[in-house]
Amino acid sequence: MIRLNRKAFISSMAKNIYFYNTKISERYGNGFMRNKILIVDDEMDIVSMLKDYFLYNGYDVITATNGLEAIKKAQNQPDIILLDINMPDIDGIEVCSQIRDFVTCPIVFLTARIEDSDKIKGFGIGADDYIVKPFSIDELGARVSAHLRREQRQRKSSKIHFDNKVAINYSERSVYYNGTIIPLAKKEFDIIELLSSHTGQVFSKERIYELVWDYDSEGDSSVVAEHIRRIRTKFAAVGMKSYIETVWGVGYKWAK
Helix, strand or coil: CCCHHHHHHHHHHHHHHHHHHHHHHHHCCCCCCCCEEECCCCCCCHHHHHHHHHHHHCCEEEEEECCCHHHHHHHCCCCCEECCCCCCCCCHHHHHHHHCCCCCCCCEEEEECCCHHHHHHHHHHCEEEEEECCHHHHHHHHHHHHHHHHCCCCCCCCCEEECCEEEEEEEEEEEECEEEEECHHHHHHHHHHHHCCCCCCCCCHHHHHHCCCCCCCCCCCCCHHHHHHHHHHHHCCCCCCEEEEEEEEEEECCCC
């Protein structure tokens, strides 16, 4: 589990940071692109420890200690955000809701406790993952890496037309209807990408949850139904038919 003894943590790692950075530069050159992570928590000990950990592991680190600062720092377009939920001024749920208008990177909530209803609400506004305090810092690091690997996978470059009105561009992660883009949250497009890439194949909620969230999880797969409800609402709002069909008792498929 995470320990807040920052002094001991720094003592065990700091002597390796210069050596690590030197090796990175030797291997990749000065132009090596680091992943940029934004860490948001009102507990300075946690922010400091996570900053040290991710710096040591080769990340560029941005930090914020309150909601207003987080919204401002998110404009730097990080590759991933670690966001505490329980902050005194603007909580993490509200921060996530506000920055999802201009941020597409994964957002991982940090929280002391979480109810299923809170998870569904968080996923619904654009969260990608939750990790509960106290947590293993190595597990957190592994989850961050898993999310970034998914983000960095090469996207299909072709645009697929499903009829003369609907087109999906996988490289730019966009869905068009009559030439107009439909605004979608990150996970909403991920679900569309999965189903539309396997037209006619049925996926259970549990399988969609596992594939879209990119790691084995025993989380509540009901979040999938909430995302699909939102997708259908957005399709209907522009007069587009719902390509996502429910196969009762089994799951969902993209209609041919």
